[in-house]
Amino acid sequence: MTWRSHNQIGGAGRGGGVRTQTKASSSHGHIPPPPSKRAPRPPPPPLRCSAPPVAQVRRRLDRGSSVRALPPVSTIDATDFSILSEEHTPSVTSSFLEKKSKHETRNLNMSSTIGGSLSVEFGCLRKHEVRRLSTRQGSGRMLSIRASVVSSPDTLELSKANAKQAEKMVRVGVLGASGYTGAEIVRLLANHPHFGITLMTADRKAGQSIGSVFPHLITQDLPNMVAVKDADFSNVDAVFCCLPHGTTQEIIKGLPKGLKIVDLSADFRLRDINEYEEWYGLPHKAPELQKEAVYGLTEVLRGEIQNARLVANPGCYPTSIQLPLIPLIKAHLIELRNIIIDAKSGVSGAGRGAKEAHLYTEIAEGLHSYGITKHRHVPEIEQGLSDASNSKITVSFTPHLMPMSRGMQSTIYVEMAPGVNTDDLYEHLNNTYQAEEFVRLLEKGVVPHTRHVRGSNYCLMNVFQDRIPGRAIIISVIDNLVKGASGQALQNLNLMMGFPEDTGLQYQPLFP
Numbered sequence: 001m002t003w004r005s006h007n008q009i010g011g012a013g014r015g016g017g018v019r020t021q022t023k024a025s026s027s028h029g030h031i032p033p034p035p036s037k038r039a040p041r042p043p044p045p046p047l048r049c050s051a052p053p054v055a056q057v058r059r060r061l062d063r064g065s066s067v068r069a070l071p072p073v074s075t076i077d078a079t080d081f082s083i084l085s086e087e088h089t090p091s092v093t094s095s096f097l098e099k100k101s102k103h104e105t106r107n108l109n110m111s112s113t114i115g116g117s118l119s120v121e122f123g124c125l126r127k128h129e130v131r132r133l134s135t136r137q138g139s140g141r142m143l144s145i146r147a148s149v150v151s152s153p154d155t156l157e158l159s160k161a162n163a164k165q166a167e168k169m170v171r172v173g174v175l176g177a178s179g180y181t182g183a184e185i186v187r188l189l190a191n192h193p194h195f196g197i198t199l200m201t202a203d204r205k206a207g208q209s210i211g212s213v214f215p216h217l218i219t220q221d222l223p224n225m226v227a228v229k230d231a232d233f234s235n236v237d238a239v240f241c242c243l244p245h246g247t248t249q250e251i252i253k254g255l256p257k258g259l260k261i262v263d264l265s266a267d268f269r270l271r272d273i274n275e276y277e278e279w280y281g282l283p284h285k286a287p288e289l290q291k292e293a294v295y296g297l298t299e300v301l302r303g304e305i306q307n308a309r310l311v312a313n314p315g316c317y318p319t320s321i322q323l324p325l326i327p328l329i330k331a332h333l334i335e336l337r338n339i340i341i342d343a344k345s346g347v348s349g350a351g352r353g354a355k356e357a358h359l360y361t362e363i364a365e366g367l368h369s370y371g372i373t374k375h376r377h378v379p380e381i382e383q384g385l386s387d388a389s390n391s392k393i394t395v396s397f398t399p400h401l402m403p404m405s406r407g408m409q410s411t412i413y414v415e416m417a418p419g420v421n422t423d424d425l426y427e428h429l430n431n432t433y434q435a436e437e438f439v440r441l442l443e444k445g446v447v448p449h450t451r452h453v454r455g456s457n458y459c460l461m462n463v464f465q466d467r468i469p470g471r472a473i474i475i476s477v478i479d480n481l482v483k484g485a486s487g488q489a490l491q492n493l494n495l496m497m498g499f500p501e502d503t504g505l506q507y508q509p510l511f512p
């Protein structure tokens with residue numbers, strides 16, 4: 001019996017899934033693993049940056065005695081767990097376990113609440129990666145384990161693996177670290193096991209420390225921000241470019257050619273540079289790089305992103321809109337005409353720079369429509385939808401500013417194809433995204449709200465029947481700064497560097 005795991009549902013992380021297995025109890029309460037689990041395993045392949053994770057650790061939980069870590073079957077940072085809390089319902093006993101300090105014993109008294117016997121196999125845990133998995137035992141009891149991995153001091157294999165990991169640390173530059181998306185990159189990388197920030201740039205705030213610009217990041221021991229012109233890229237393997245559009249093309253053109261780049265601006269998103277010039281009112285200054293750029297809508301273009309050097313990270317509105325619409329268009333479930341999109345954004349979507357339209361007095365206590373018929377995300381949305389249909393699609397799109405700091409909702413009105421109903425749309429989206437970590441269809445009838453994704457990389461969506469026959473309403477929500485910007489950018493750089501795409505992104509939403 002297998003359970004859905006982060007890696008199994010995480011796309012590029014599929015290389016190693018977290019699996020759990022339950023077993024019936026023996027008279028001693030000690031159940032040997034099934035024969036297939038006991039067969040000698042081949043020696044572990046070496047850890048490589050570009051390889052999917054290989055480490056596995058197997059633990060066996062025995063009735064009333066202990067949680068025992070079996071010897072690592074491969075190079076692994078092993079850790080232990082202690083009971084964090086227990087929850088009881090008439091049919092379910094849940095034990096929430098958490099990692100013990102790395103110097104504590106591996107034998108933990110599990111108490112009788114666990115019952116039965118359980119073998120839990122964690123695939124591919126990486127240092128500092130946090131996973132949660134649940135398994136229902138034969139008795140109907142539920143065991144939930146929240147695990148993270150730290151260095152285990154007691155195996156030689158382990159320290160070798162750690163040394164290899166350290167060698168492979170990716171040195172990351174954040175250009176525009178004093179802005180909202182740059183700060184969000186710094187926050188996300190604080191828990192990334194393989195990416196370390198070696199360079200940060202700013203413009204007006206050049207020369208300042210991260211703690212002075214963003215006190216919430218004071219705990220991060222990072223270099224001071226420098227102006228781009230003073231940046232030393234000799235210590236950098238990859239950059240997140242979090243700069244305003246228009247300034248980005250020339251800066252990226254001047255970067256060393258060996259760098260991997262994820263550009264969060266709009267400068268490389270439109271394949272047609274004439275279209276860029278028309279919608280952005282600027283000449284394109286790096287058309288040759290435009291040809292190389294890969295559009296970074298991760299769940300749709302994962303294969304191309306993996307091999308890219310320069311990724312154009314999608315805009316926040318286009319992300320929330322294309323994720324539900326592209327699969328429906330590809331499957332011919334909706335008509336290509338009369339797609340109407342009503343979208344709302346938190347004010348952080350506009351960046352940190354002071355603008356009159358974004359003053360508290362302009363934003364609070366009201367709703368602010370803008371960019372009607374001419375928002376610069378229209379060509380980006382239409383490019384993605386047209387690619388999906390192999391024909392030119394046009395949409396009606398109206399964005400709004402909401403009196404909230406972060407969050408984005410797109411409410412999308414579509415006509416269904418003849419003979420198609422909302423159950424068909426639901427089933428198709430469900431099938432499309434069931435293996436994805438970060439895109440989730442809610443249960444039927446449940447309404448996605450921006451508060452359900454705050455601070456996380458999730459896109460939640462659902463489909464509703466309109467009162468007008470043949471029409472459906474799709475609601476999609478993201479956090480504009482995470483899945484709409486820095487989170488998706490990190491997902492992409494993970495892929496480009498050969499790591500599971502969810503690395504460093506396992507944040508649950510902050511609620512309430």
Ligand SMILES: NC(=O)C1=CN([C@@H]2O[C@H](COP(=O)(O)OP(=O)(O)OC[C@H]3O[C@@H](n4cnc5c(N)ncnc54)[C@H](OP(=O)(O)O)[C@@H]3O)[C@@H](O)[C@H]2O)C=CC1
Binds near residue numbers: 241247266351353
């Ligand atoms: N905010 C969002 O939700 C999203 C933003 N994006 C895009 O990501 C990019 C960054 O956005 P965001 O972080 O919100 O923007 P901010 O305005 O908050 O930050 C901009 C950053 O760029 C620096 N900067 C400004 N002008 C220059 C320049 N001429 N040369 C070098 N550095 C400069 C700023 O430095 P300093 O502070 O020192 O002046 C700051 O670090 C933009 O292209 C934006 O459109 C994409 C998706 C969503």
Ligand SMILES: CC(=O)N[C@@H](CCC(=O)OP(=O)(O)O)C(=O)O
Binds near residue numbers: 245317349399
């Ligand atoms: C609320 C707000 O102002 N949002 C921005 C879009 C944010 C975004 O995705 O920007 P890029 O396309 O530049 O990356 C806007 O409407 O221009």
